[in-house]
Amino acid sequence: MPTYKYTAKDAQGQTVQGAVEATTPADLRKVLYNKGLTLVSSKEDKISISLGQGSVKLKDFVIFCRQFAVILNAGLTIVEGISIMEEQTESKKLKIILGQVHEELLKGKAFSDTLSEHKDVFPEFFINMIRVGETSGSLDTILNRVAEYYEREDKMIKKVKGAMTYPVIVIVVAIAAIALLMVKVLPMFTGMFKDAGAELPGITKAVMAVSDFMGKNFIWLIIIIGGIVGGFIVYFKTEEGRYKWDYLKLNIPGIKTLQMKLITSKFARSMSILLKSGIPIVEAMDIMSGLMENKIAEEKFKKCEEEVKKGKGLSSPIREMNFFPPLLVHMVSVGENTGELDDMLGRTAVFFDEEVEAAVGTLTTMIEPILIVFLGGAIAVIVLAVMLPMVGMMNTIQ
Numbered sequence: 001m002p003t004y005k006y007t008a009k010d011a012q013g014q015t016v017q018g019a020v021e022a023t024t025p026a027d028l029r030k031v032l033y034n035k036g037l038t039l040v041s042s043k044e045d046k047i048s049i050s051l052g053q054g055s056v057k058l059k060d061f062v063i064f065c066r067q068f069a070v071i072l073n074a075g076l077t078i079v080e081g082i083s084i085m086e087e088q089t090e091s092k093k094l095k096i097i098l099g100q101v102h103e104e105l106l107k108g109k110a111f112s113d114t115l116s117e118h119k120d121v122f123p124e125f126f127i128n129m130i131r132v133g134e135t136s137g138s139l140d141t142i143l144n145r146v147a148e149y150y151e152r153e154d155k156m157i158k159k160v161k162g163a164m165t166y167p168v169i170v171i172v173v174a175i176a177a178i179a180l181l182m183v184k185v186l187p188m189f190t191g192m193f194k195d196a197g198a199e200l201p202g203i204t205k206a207v208m209a210v211s212d213f214m215g216k217n218f219i220w221l222i223i224i225i226g227g228i229v230g231g232f233i234v235y236f237k238t239e240e241g242r243y244k245w246d247y248l249k250l251n252i253p254g255i256k257t258l259q260m261k262l263i264t265s266k267f268a269r270s271m272s273i274l275l276k277s278g279i280p281i282v283e284a285m286d287i288m289s290g291l292m293e294n295k296i297a298e299e300k301f302k303k304c305e306e307e308v309k310k311g312k313g314l315s316s317p318i319r320e321m322n323f324f325p326p327l328l329v330h331m332v333s334v335g336e337n338t339g340e341l342d343d344m345l346g347r348t349a350v351f352f353d354e355e356v357e358a359a360v361g362t363l364t365t366m367i368e369p370i371l372i373v374f375l376g377g378a379i380a381v382i383v384l385a386v387m388l389p390m391v392g393m394m395n396t397i398q
Helices: 025-034 058-073 078-088 092-106 111-116 124-136 139-196 202-216 218-235 239-249 255-276 281-289 295-309 315-321 326-338 341-397
Strands: 003-009 015-021 038-045
Touching: 003 025, 015 025, 015 092, 025 038, 058 078, 058 092, 058 139, 078 092, 092 111, 111 124, 124 139, 124 255, 124 281, 139 202, 139 255, 139 341, 202 218, 202 341, 218 239, 239 255, 239 295, 255 281, 255 326, 255 341, 281 295, 295 315, 315 326, 326 341
Parallel strands: none
Antiparallel strands: 003 015, 003 038
């Protein structure tokens, strides 16, 4: 949703400036009217703000939580704290939102209610945790817990991305190198072999035919491949495509193991912090259903949530889900029996964080030999296609 910077007049005729999200200029006028403001002028801010989509960096969000907790612990009010954070945050995107939050706080709105108006920036999990902090009077403690939670999330994301970066770079460089050989280098040998009247083996004819086709249609090939990739990206953003993509991630060997450990780790950590903060288990399950980033897992989890709401506890519905690893099911059962469910889930999260690191290493180890075989095979075919006619020409000369 676009963000508009505006200048408006309030009921007393005072000039008010700020920024607000609206779908269209007409919608902006309506939003301001509901706030008792008359629009004078506006300009769309091209910055798109959304933590969920990554346009507000997770790192900036964690820093905000940590610093805001320190400010509140020092005895400053929420309004004063937000004002300070607005001034010192280095994220331009977060600065705009904090400015809007500050304006709403000055009007007497509760902090959590103000944040809930910016759900495209502040996740539901974060808003609920802030609401708990307001009620219990321990907002600084809650903010530190949330910061720790998102720090772990950031760490996991970076580890997975870091592990995948190397294979992706190798694949891109290899494809570029092979394309260069096929389009630029091989045609030179083709001309040489024709001039020499050499008899070409089948493998050479096949490779030369592919090289000739790529040379004549290179631009079209790039357009077609780009279109196919773009089409997949657009499709996987649809509801049906997202469901199928999530299904694939849970069924491809190697990736399935990593996905299951990531989902389990996130569930255990999130539930632990929710329960530790005093949120009832039924409400915690409701919040959790919005945190499951896999459609298949979310579908199963909603059924589990319904059973918990019927008063069946957590261990039995989790077991009936037939989704999570047995270790998690066992730890939930032990936690319920001992009255230390939040602690048991926290320990489980730590265990599966380590398992994620191991799974990432295993996946990287699996990918490397596949890449070596693929690249080695492609280069070997090209080398053979060139060398065989040359050997034949040398034998003829002798």
